[in-house]
Amino acid sequence: MRKNIVAGNWKMNKTLQEGLALATELNEVLAGAELKCDVVIGTPFIHLASVAATIDTKVIGVAAQNCANKESGAYTGEISAAMVKSTGANYVILGHSERRAYYGETAELLKTKTELALANGLTPIFCIGEVLEERESGVFFDVVKGQIVDSLFDLSAEDFGKIVLAYEPVWAIGTGKTASAAQAQEIHAFIRATIAAKYGESVAQETSILYGGSCNASNAQELFSNPDVDGGLIGGAALKVADFKAIIDAF
Ligand code: PEP
Numbered sequence: 001m002r003k004n005i006v007a008g009n010w011k012m013n014k015t016l017q018e019g020l021a022l023a024t025e026l027n028e029v030l031a032g033a034e035l036k037c038d039v040v041i042g043t044p045f046i047h048l049a050s051v052a053a054t055i056d057t058k059v060i061g062v063a064a065q066n067c068a069n070k071e072s073g074a075y076t077g078e079i080s081a082a083m084v085k086s087t088g089a090n091y092v093i094l095g096h097s098e099r100r101a102y103y104g105e106t107a108e109l110l111k112t113k114t115e116l117a118l119a120n121g122l123t124p125i126f127c128i129g130e131v132l133e134e135r136e137s138g139v140f141f142d143v144v145k146g147q148i149v150d151s152l153f154d155l156s157a158e159d160f161g162k163i164v165l166a167y168e169p170v171w172a173i174g175t176g177k178t179a180s181a182a183q184a185q186e187i188h189a190f191i192r193a194t195i196a197a198k199y200g201e202s203v204a205q206e207t208s209i210l211y212g213g214s215c216n217a218s219n220a221q222e223l224f225s226n227p228d229v230d231g232g233l234i235g236g237a238a239l240k241v242a243d244f245k246a247i248i249d250a251f
Pocket of ligand 1: 009168172173174175176212213214215233234235236237
């Protein structure tokens with residue numbers, strides 16, 4: 001059975017002290033709770049080790065929001081997948097639309113990052129999704145398929161099976177506009193069929209596909225009740241424990 005996952009993406013928010021307070025509060029709220037999904041928090045790099053040492057990582061997984069496309073060496077300012085892993089983090093968010101748009105991350109670069117993440121024992125949460133123009137012109141199926149094929153379809157079936165996908169329509173991220181439950185289900189089913197055509201039905205059925213884009217306590221339940229929506233990647237609503245917990249409780 002594939003996993004249901006609610007993953008928070010803190011983006012560039014929270015000082016170390018604020019982040020530790022948020023993680024500690026979440027840890028307390030989730031301790032002993034009966035969870036119907038896995039929970040992950042994606043913190044800034046500098047928070048990872050302290051957060052991982054503070055919380056119960058069996059209850060809350062820890063994710064970086066990026067990693068380098070090089071193993072090690074003279075790449076000033078970069079953080080390698082091995083370094084991320086050494087903090088106690090187990091996940092890395094890759095291909096977020098903000099990284100693609102503001103930092104020029106290409107399909108080829110993301111392919112390398114994904115391979116390095118997997119080689120270092122990290123689970124990539126790999127983001128895909130179209131911009132508004134692509135949604136409105138109807139090319140979004142091709143765009144999303146291209147993002148998957150170009151960065152992930154050279155992986156072996158075994159390695160692909162370790163990936164979590166996050167479908168995040170760019171027009172819904174941080175905008176307060178959400179894909180409708182029907183729009184989410186339509187594209188998630190398409191993504192699963194795309195995986196099945198390449199790797200077979202059992203790999204496709206085992207792949208968790210999260211929805212991201214203004215997901216909140218009010219819409220999470222409807223989105224997550226779709227058969228092909230296996231949870232959420234949550235930005236703004238991950239910054240307050242009550243909001244994030246309400247999304248976790250949507251399962
Ligand atoms: C995100 O950045 O991954 C995201 C989904 O953000 P928000 O929930 O704020 O739209």
